Amino acid sequence: MPLRNINWFKYAAPQPFYGLAGKLIPWFAVGALILGVAGLYIGLLIAPTDAQQGDAYRIIFIHVPAAWMSMFIYLLVAFWAAIGLIFNARLASMLALSLAPTGALMTFIALFTGALWGKPTWGTWWVWDARLTSELILLFLYFGFLSLHASIDDPRRADRSAAVLALVGVINVPIIYFSVKWWNTLHQGATISMTKAPAMASQMLLGMLLMVGSFWLYSLATSLYRCRTLVLEREEHAAWVVEEIQ
Amino acid sequence: MSNIWKLFTAMAALIKRDLSLVLRRKNDSLATLFFFAVVASLFPLGVGPEPKLLQQIASGMLWIAALLAAMLSLNRLFADDYQDGTLDLLLLSTIPLPLAVLAKMIAHWLSSGLLLSFAAVLLALQFNLSGESVWILFLSLLLGTPIFSLVGAIGAALTLGTRGGGVLLSLLVLPLLIPVLIFGAGAVDAYQAGMPVAGHFYLLGALFVLSLFFAPLAAALSLRIAIE
Numbered sequence: 001m002p003l004r005n006i007n008w009f010k011y012a013a014p015q016p017f018y019g020l021a022g023k024l025i026p027w028f029a030v031g032a033l034i035l036g037v038a039g040l041y042i043g044l045l046i047a048p049t050d051a052q053q054g055d056a057y058r059i060i061f062i063h064v065p066a067a068w069m070s071m072f073i074y075l076l077v078a079f080w081a082a083i084g085l086i087f088n089a090r091l092a093s094m095l096a097l098s099l100a101p102t103g104a105l106m107t108f109i110a111l112f113t114g115a116l117w118g119k120p121t122w123g124t125w126w127v128w129d130a131r132l133t134s135e136l137i138l139l140f141l142y143f144g145f146l147s148l149h150a151s152i153d154d155p156r157r158a159d160r161s162a163a164v165l166a167l168v169g170v171i172n173v174p175i176i177y178f179s180v181k182w183w184n185t186l187h188q189g190a191t192i193s194m195t196k197a198p199a200m201a202s203q204m205l206l207g208m209l210l211m212v213g214s215f216w217l218y219s220l221a222t223s224l225y226r227c228r229t230l231v232l233e234r235e236e237h238a239a240w241v242v243e244e245i246q
Numbered sequence: 247m248s249n250i251w252k253l254f255t256a257m258a259a260l261i262k263r264d265l266s267l268v269l270r271r272k273n274d275s276l277a278t279l280f281f282f283a284v285v286a287s288l289f290p291l292g293v294g295p296e297p298k299l300l301q302q303i304a305s306g307m308l309w310i311a312a313l314l315a316a317m318l319s320l321n322r323l324f325a326d327d328y329q330d331g332t333l334d335l336l337l338l339s340t341i342p343l344p345l346a347v348l349a350k351m352i353a354h355w356l357s358s359g360l361l362l363s364f365a366a367v368l369l370a371l372q373f374n375l376s377g378e379s380v381w382i383l384f385l386s387l388l389l390g391t392p393i394f395s396l397v398g399a400i401g402a403a404l405t406l407g408t409r410g411g412g413v414l415l416s417l418l419v420l421p422l423l424i425p426v427l428i429f430g431a432g433a434v435d436a437y438q439a440g441m442p443v444a445g446h447f448y449l450l451g452a453l454f455v456l457s458l459f460f461a462p463l464a465a466a467l468s469l470r471i472a473i474e
Contacts, residue, residue, distance in 0.1 A: 133424070140421035147417055151410040160471040161404045165418060168400060168464055172421075 014091050014231045015240050021224040028224070032217035039210030047203040059117045061207055065215040067110035070138060071173050073103030073219060077145065078170040081163035093159035094234065096166065097149060098226035102219045104142035111135060130179035131187040134172060141169040155234060256341045257349040264353030267326075274322055275357045279365050282315040286369045297374050304373035305383055305434030309427055311369075312362045312387060316394040317416040319358045323350060323402040324469070337473060344462035347403075347469065351395045351462065359391025375434075382443060383434050389450045390430040396454075396461035397422050403468035426453055 011017045043061035050057040077096045084093030114132065115125045126132065145162050152158035180187055235241045268275055289307040290300055327333040336346050366387050370380045401419035408414065433446035 133428075137421045137424055140417075144418040144421060147410070147414060148404060148408075151405070151408045151414055157471060157474075161468060164400070164464060164468050164471065165404055168422065175425075 012089060012091055014094075014235050015238075017091055018228055018231050018244075021228050025221050025224050025228075028217045028221035032214045032221060035210050035217065036214035039207050039214055042203060042210060043207030047207050048201055053121055056117065056120045059113050060204070061211045063110060063113040063117060064208055065212040066106045066113065067135070068212060069215045069219055070103055070107035070110050070135070071176060073099050073106060074138060074142070074166075074173055075170065077103060078166045081159075081166045085160055085163040085167075090156065090159070090234070091231070093156075093163065094230045095223070095227050096163070097159070098223045098230055099219075100142055100145050101226065102222050104139060104146070106215070106219070107135060107139040107142060111139065129187055130183040131176060134176040134179050137172055138176060141166075141172060144169070253341065253345060257345055257352075260341075260346060260349035261353045261356075264350055265356060268353070268357040274319070275361060278315050278319040278358050279361055281318060282311050282362055282365055283369060285311040285314055286366075286372070290372070300373045301375060302435075302438070304370060304375050305379070305386075305438075306431040307373070308366050308369060308383065309387070309390070309431040312359075312366060312391065313394065313420070313423060313427060314416075315362060316358060316391065316398060317419065318412060319354070320395075320398040320402045320415055320419070321412050323354050323399055324406050325402075328406055328473075333469070333473060337470065343466040343469065347399060347465045348462040351392075351399045351465070354399070355392050355395040359395055360388075363387040363391055379434055379437055382437050386430040386433045386447070386450060389447065389454055390426050393426050393450075393454050393457050394423060396457040397426075399465045400461055400468055403465045403472055406469070406472040426450065429453070 011020055039061060044058055047058070049055055077099050080092045080096035080099070083089055084091075084096060111132070114135075118127070119125050145166050148165055149158045149162040152161060232241055232245065236245075286308055289303070289311075293299065293303070324333060327336070337343060339346070363384055367380055367384050370383055375383065398415075398419050400422075401415045404418060405411075405415045429446045429449045433443045433450070436443045436446060
C-alpha cells in the first residue's frame with residue numbers, strides 16, 4: 001500500500017477519533033485492571049522485604065508509577081496543547097484538556113502516598129526539599145491550566161491561552177526529574193537509570209513496571225473517555241453527534 | 247542601524263507614556279506600596295513580636311509581601327489599555343509586539359518593583375535585620391522584582407478580560423515565581439547563616455536573563471490570543 005495513499009491524519013478529526021477511542025477504551029480498562037492485579041500481587045506478596053525499610057517500602061508500587069505518570073502526562077498536555085496552538089487543531093487541544101485532570105490526580109496521588117511513606121521512614125509527613133517542592137508546583141500548574149481554561153468562555157480562545165500556560169510551565173518537569181541530582185535532597189536518588197542495572201531486586205522492579213503499565217493504561221482509558229465526552233459537547237452542532245446522542 | 251534606533255525611541259516613548267499615566271494616577275502605585283507595608287506588618291502581628299524570630303523570617307516575609315503586592319499591581323498592566331482600545335493600536339503598529347510588551351514590563355517594574363525594593367529597606371528596620379543583611383535583601387529584590395514583572399505580564403495577558411480577576415492571575419503566576427522566591431529569600435538566609443550568597447545571586451541572575459528573553463515572547467503570544 002503506497003505511503004502517499006495512507007491518510008496519516010485520519011484520526012485528527014473528531015468523528016473518526018470518537019469511533020476509534022470508543023473501541024479502544026474497554027481494552028485499555030481491562031488491560032489496566034489485569035496489569036494492576038498482577039503488579040500488586042507481585043509487589044505485595046512476592047517481592048522480598050526490603051533490608052532497610054521492611055515492608056513499608058511497598059507503597060512504592062503506587063507512588064512511583066503515579067509520580068512518573070504525573071510528569072509524563074504534563075509533557076503530553078504541553079505537547080498536544082502545542083499541536084493545537086500551532087496547527088489550529090481543535091481535537092489536539094481537546095485531548096490536552098482531557099489529559100490534565102488525570103495528570104493532576106496522579107500528582108496528588110504521588111504527593112499523598114509520598115507523605116504516607118515519609119512518615120514512617122523519614123519521620124515527617126512533608127519536607128520542603130527540591131523534589132517535593134517541584135512536584136507540588138506541578139500540581140499547582142495543573143490547577144492553573146484547568147482554572148484558566150474554565151475561566152474563559154470561548155472554547156477556542158480558552159484552548160489557546162491554556163496552551164501558552166502549559167508550555168510556559170513545562171520547564172518544571174525537567175526540574176522535578178533532575179532535582180535529586182542537582183540538589184542535596186532528602187528524597188532518594190534515581191534507582192533506575194538508562195545506563196546501569198537497576199539497584200533493586202528483580203521482583204520489585206517487575207512489580208513496579210507492571211504497575212506503571214497499569215497506571216498508563218488507566219490514564220489512557222480515562223483521558224480518552226473524557227475526550228469523547230468533550231467531543232460530543234463541542235461538536236453538538238454536527239449531524240453525526242445528533243445521531244449519536246439519540 | 248537607524249532601525250534599531252527607531253525601535254529604541256519607540257520603546258522609550260511607550261515607557262514614558264506608561265510612566266506618565268502612572269504619575270497621573272499615583273493612587274495605584276501608592277496603594278501597592280501601602281499594601282506591601284500592611285502585609286509586612288501583618289506577619290509580626292501574626293507570629294508574635296519576638297525579635298530573634300522576626301530576624302530569622304524577615305527576608306522570607308518581605309519577599310512574600312513583595313510578591314503579593316506585585317501580583318495585585320499586575321492587573322492594571324494591560325487592562326486599562328484594553329478598555330480604551332490602545333492595546334489594539336499597539337498590536338496593529340509596526341513595532342514588534344514582544345518589544346512593545348517589554349517596554350510595558352519595564353515601565354511596570356519602574357512603578358512597582360523598584361519602589362517595593364526601596365520600601366523593603368525601610369521595612370527591614372522593623373525586623374531588626376543587620377546592615378549587611380538589608381543590603382543583600384535590597385539587591386536580591388532589585389534582581390527579583392523585574393522577574394515578577396516579566397513573568398507576571400504573561401499571566402496578565404492570559405487573564406485579560408476573563409472572569410476571576412486578580413485571584414486567577416495570582417494562581418497562574420505564583421507557581422512560576424516560586425523558584426525566584428526560594429533563591430531570593432534564601433540569599434539573605436544564607437548570609438545570616440554565614441554561607442556564601444553568590445550562588446543564589448547567580449541563579450537569580452540566570453532566572454532574570456531567561457525571563458528577559460522568553461517572557462516578552464510568551465506575553466506577546468498571549469496578548470494576540472486574548473485580543474483577537
